[in-house]
Amino acid sequence: MGKYVVIISSLFVKPCRQRREMPLSAVSGEHPSYGKKDVLKQIHDAIRETTMPSWFGLVPRNFGDISAGTIKADEWHSLITVYIPIALISLWGGPSSKATLKSILDHTMDLVSAVYVSCARTMTLEHATAYRSYIASYVGSLRRIHPTSNVRPNHHASFYVYNYLVLFGPVHSWWTFPFERLIGILQHLPTNHKFGELNLVRN
Amino acid sequence: MLDKLQLEFKPRKQTSVSPSSPIEVITGKSSPTHGITTNGKSDDHFKSPIHRLDAVAQVAVLIGVICSTVIGISKCGGTFIMNALSLLIYLAIQAVNGTSGIVHEHILKQVPSTIDGALAKLNLDTKTIPYAVCSCHCTYPPTYTEGSTIPTYPQRCTHYPRPGVQCGESLLDSHPNGESSPKKIFLYHDFNDYVAGLISHGDIKTLMDKSCDELITSLPSGNPHFVKSAFDAQFLHEFTGPQPGRLFVNRGTEGRYAFALHVDFFNAKGMRVRGASTLSGIISMACLNLPLDIQYKPENMYLAGIIPGPKQPSLENLNHYIRPLMRDLAASWERGVRYSKTANHPDGHLTRSAVVLAVCDLPAVRHLAALAGVGSHFFCSACSCYHKTNYGRVDFMHWMPRDKEKMCRYAEQWRDASTSAERERLFKEHGVCYSELWRLPYWDPTQQLVIDSMHCILEGLVQYHIRNVLGLTTEDTPALPASQPAFDYTFTRLDPGTDALLSMSTKEITQVSAIHELLVTQVPFPDNNFIEMQMEKLCDSLLHKNVCPLKFVCKSLGRIPMKSTRLYKSDYAKALVQWVSML
Numbered sequence: 107m108g109k110y111v112v113i114i115s116s117l118f119v120k121p122c123r124q125r126r127e128m129p130l131s132a133v134s135g136e137h138p139s140y141g142k143k144d145v146l147k148q149i150h151d152a153i154r155e156t157t158m159p160s161w162f163g164l165v166p167r168n169f170g171d172i173s174a175g176t177i178k179a180d181e182w183h184s185l186i187t188v189y190i191p192i193a194l195i196s197l198w199g200g201p202s203s204k205a206t207l208k209s210i211l212d213h214t215m216d217l218v219s220a221v222y223v224s225c226a227r228t229m230t231l232e233h234a235t236a237y238r239s240y241i242a243s244y245v246g247s248l249r250r251i252h253p254t255s256n257v258r259p260n261h262h263a264s265f266y267v268y269n270y271l272v273l274f275g276p277v278h279s280w281w282t283f284p285f286e287r288l289i290g291i292l293q294h295l296p297t298n299h300k301f302g303e304l305n306l307v308r309n
Numbered sequence: 310m311l312d313k314l315q316l317e318f319k320p321r322k323q324t325s326v327s328p329s330s331p332i333e334v335i336t337g338k339s340s341p342t343h344g345i346t347t348n349g350k351s352d353d354h355f356k357s358p359i360h361r362l363d364a365v366a367q368v369a370v371l372i373g374v375i376c377s378t379v380i381g382i383s384k385c386g387g388t389f390i391m392n393a394l395s396l397l398i399y400l401a402i403q404a405v406n407g408t409s410g411i412v413h414e415h416i417l418k419q420v421p422s423t424i425d426g427a428l429a430k431l432n433l434d435t436k437t438i439p440y441a442v443c444s445c446h447c448t449y450p451p452t453y454t455e456g457s458t459i460p461t462y463p464q465r466c467t468h469y470p471r472p473g474v475q476c477g478e479s480l481l482d483s484h485p486n487g488e489s490s491p492k493k494i495f496l497y498h499d500f501n502d503y504v505a506g507l508i509s510h511g512d513i514k515t516l517m518d519k520s521c522d523e524l525i526t527s528l529p530s531g532n533p534h535f536v537k538s539a540f541d542a543q544f545l546h547e548f549t550g551p552q553p554g555r556l557f558v559n560r561g562t563e564g565r566y567a568f569a570l571h572v573d574f575f576n577a578k579g580m581r582v583r584g585a586s587t588l589s590g591i592i593s594m595a596c597l598n599l600p601l602d603i604q605y606k607p608e609n610m611y612l613a614g615i616i617p618g619p620k621q622p623s624l625e626n627l628n629h630y631i632r633p634l635m636r637d638l639a640a641s642w643e644r645g646v647r648y649s650k651t652a653n654h655p656d657g658h659l660t661r662s663a664v665v666l667a668v669c670d671l672p673a674v675r676h677l678a679a680l681a682g683v684g685s686h687f688f689c690s691a692c693s694c695y696h697k698t699n700y701g702r703v704d705f706m707h708w709m710p711r712d713k714e715k716m717c718r719y720a721e722q723w724r725d726a727s728t729s730a731e732r733e734r735l736f737k738e739h740g741v742c743y744s745e746l747w748r749l750p751y752w753d754p755t756q757q758l759v760i761d762s763m764h765c766i767l768e769g770l771v772q773y774h775i776r777n778v779l780g781l782t783t784e785d786t787p788a789l790p791a792s793q794p795a796f797d798y799t800f801t802r803l804d805p806g807t808d809a810l811l812s813m814s815t816k817e818i819t820q821v822s823a824i825h826e827l828l829v830t831q832v833p834f835p836d837n838n839f840i841e842m843q844m845e846k847l848c849d850s851l852l853h854k855n856v857c858p859l860k861f862v863c864k865s866l867g868r869i870p871m872k873s874t875r876l877y878k879s880d881y882a883k884a885l886v887q888w889v890s891m892l
Contacts, residue, residue, distance in 0.1 A: 142779075142780055142781060145779075145781060146781060149781070170781060170782045177772070179763050179764075179767040179768050180767075182767045182768065182771045182772055182775075183767050183771075185771075185775070186767075186771045186775070190775065210779075214774065214779070217770060217771065217774055220766070220770075221766055221767070221771060224762055224766060225762075227537070228535050228536065228537055229535075229536040229537075229542070230534055230535055230536065231534075238705065242703045242705065244770075245701060245703050246701075246703040248701070248778070249701060252778050255773075255777065255778045256700075257700040257701035258700060258769070258773065259671065259683045259684070259688045259689075259700060260671070260765050260769035260770055260773070261700060261701065261770065262688060262689055262694065262699070262700055262701075262702070263671060263689070263760045263765050263769075264760075264765055264766055264769070264770055265703075265705050265708075266689075266691050266692075266760045267760055267762050267765065267766065268705075269691065269756075270666075270759045270760065270762075272542070272543055273542060273543050273544040273756060274539045274542050274544055274665075274666060274759065275536040275537065275538055275539050275540075275541055275542035276536065276537065276538070277762045277763075278601055279538055279539040279569070279597055279601065279604070280539065280569060280666055280668050280759050280761075280762075281668065281761055281762050281763045282571060282573070282668055282669065282670065282761045282763050282764065283763055284595065284604075284605035284610070285571040285573065285591075285593055285595075285668075286573070286763075287605075288591070288593055288607065288610060288612070289573065289575045289591055291607060292575075292577070292591065292615070293575065293576075293577065295381070
């Protein structure tokens with residue numbers, strides 16, 4: 107009798123264990139859920155209540171709304187280096203917050219650190235190395251912490267910013283902000299939609 | 310638009326430029342970009358012609374120029390203002406004197422009748438070369454007959470867009486009065502003219518040379534620990550100049566200028582939420598020799614030209630627009646450009662310029678360097694990481710940089726291929742087309758093709774993280790929820806590149822990871838019937854794959870079907886379905 111029990115259990119226990127480890131559908135609640143509205147409200151509070159020096163780039167106070175318009179690169183820079191860390195740390199950084207939320211916070215802080223280091227006005231080899239290790243840690247754990255997210259070519263390309271930081275120094279001499287400003291000037295020029303006419307007529 | 314911009318950008322005196330290479334035989338005169346005689350630059354151009362005008366005419370010119378450049382009045386309006394001013398002066402003279410004498414007529418003659426004339430008096434016109442553009446994007450420089458100022462172009466396009474097929478489109482529109490003009494024009498602002506403008510300013514010229522000299526004096530102490538500009542950083546410390554074994558910045562008595570090149574496409578009518586509808590391109594450069602605070606001032610930046618819209622040229626066709634600039638740059642590197650007079654060198658000065666880096670957003674980078682798009686399997690321009698499944702790799706220590714020599718060889722093979730099929734095969738295999746940048750002898754895309762941190766990090770990673778990963782926007786579109794895997798399982802992964810080893814094609818290697826994804830797909834409703842249906846679906850999807858990858862996955866999971874006869878695709882698929890359903 108005992109022999110049969112062993113056989114039966116070995117027949118069923120193994121698949122059962124496997125099914126437990128590899129379910130057909132994901133267990134709900136395992137993935138982090140947080141009130142996005144609360145987070146947004148916290149960011150709005152941070153934007154409103156933080157006093158910043160006047161040279162620091164402004165961000166729309168209603169960030170997240172459609173009426174805030176397209177967020178520009180400089181606004182993303184202000185958001186990620188100041189307002190979002192303030193908001194997220196005050197929400198999830200406390201001792202009583204959930205482990206999953208803390209891991210999301212740590213993961214986001216990797217990105218914050220990478221941006222902070224890469225946009226510095228002075229570059230050293232240590233800075234660049236720190237940048238690369240932050241990016242490696244960020245990209246490496248992206249799929250683990252946010253399983254629904256995709257890895258993109260940008261994630262790969264961001265590793266190479268390290269090389270260029272070493273080769274060409276601070277980003278300010280090799281980023282496209284000034285060139286984009288030139289495009290902005292061009293877009294605001296009045297035109298008659300005719301190309302090069304001025305020159306031809308003169309000739 | 311281009312003209313207007315340059316007027317605003319160059320509110321400074323122009324030097325007298327007669328660029329000629331130091332080697333007498335190959336002076337710039339034969340080259341098409343230097344051969345223009347229409348602008349009539351003479352040696353006394355260092356003085357502005359406005360000084361020779363009467364005070365009354367000077368004021369009239371000033372009014373016209375301010376209306377045009379500052380207020381933004383159109384050309385027609387400008388002509389009206391100039392003529393109205395002439396009339397006003399005439400009437401004023403009449404009112405005071407009753408008649409007008411020779412002196413007065415002389416003053417009236419000095420007032421230009423068009424706005425262009427007024428701008429020329431202040432030396433605000435720049436040397437631009439109008440290229441005729443074909444519908445296949447090929448550009449043709451103008452030729453001028455002796456003594457004439459009217460540009461002439463070839464009648465038909467002689468370019469071969471595909472090997473063996475000549476375009477043959479007509480380049481010109483003929484007008485009823487017998488004249489003809491190009492259908493489309495690309496204005497190229499002469500690079501040497503821009504450099505002449507830059508170095509005609511004494512303080513700017515001094516600053517540009519100072520950055521080279523400081524680098525050379527600091528060389529013995531090694532690379533500085535704190536890097537504040539591109540001139541402190543590694544690349545220019547190792548960048549060899551035209552003479553082998555000698556650094557580019559080791560200038561001797563020459564002028565050596567390093568530039569950052571930028572190409573981008575933009576919507577000329579402003580950004581719209583629905584995306585760009587008409588795209589124009591911009592080719593611009595900034596001089597890295599200048600200190601950071603004045604480097605990017607609009608008057609110090611160089612606008613080579615605007616690529617006319619409404620659509621952006623396809624991958625290799627961008628070459629036609631950057632060719633004039635690349636020719637000038639290559640000549641400047643190989644032969645040098647001698648300016649007959651600069652602010653600090655009244656007897657002329659020899660200069661050499663180089664593009665040390667090209668910075669654009671990710672799509673434009675591929676466009677400029679003529680590499681396969683960023684969405685292709687050749688997703689990295691710097692390393693040999695191949696295949697989309699490698700996006701998430703973090704083992705940067707093991708990434709092999711791409712070989713510059715090989716890329717150059719592939720590019721030339723692509724250019725010289727005799728059939729379209731051959732070109733296509735080469736492009737598929739290596740992901741490289743020919744780019745005009747290869748004209749520059751020092752071009753190394755693995756180092757000089759920079760990834761722009763503004764687009765990549767701020768608008769790429771940060772935006773993606775906040776919008777899509779954290780979902781912190783209320784407006785985020787209710788896209789289909791990405792199906793997340795039901796469970797994590799560490800499959801035996803395959804490295805692309807090992808295909809020869811396993812006798813699998815590249816496509817089959819891709820299928821391996823696709824099969825892995827299929828196996829961990831969720832069943833939306835864990836109901837018995839539904840599971841059965843889902844398993845049938847899974848079996849179907851698996852049957853669409855090739856045998857080799859199926860077999861490989863079975864093997865790696867230890868699930869080779871038990872069967873004495875020949876194993877078919879369905880057997881492997883069933884074995885895999887069994888592995889998923891287990892029961």
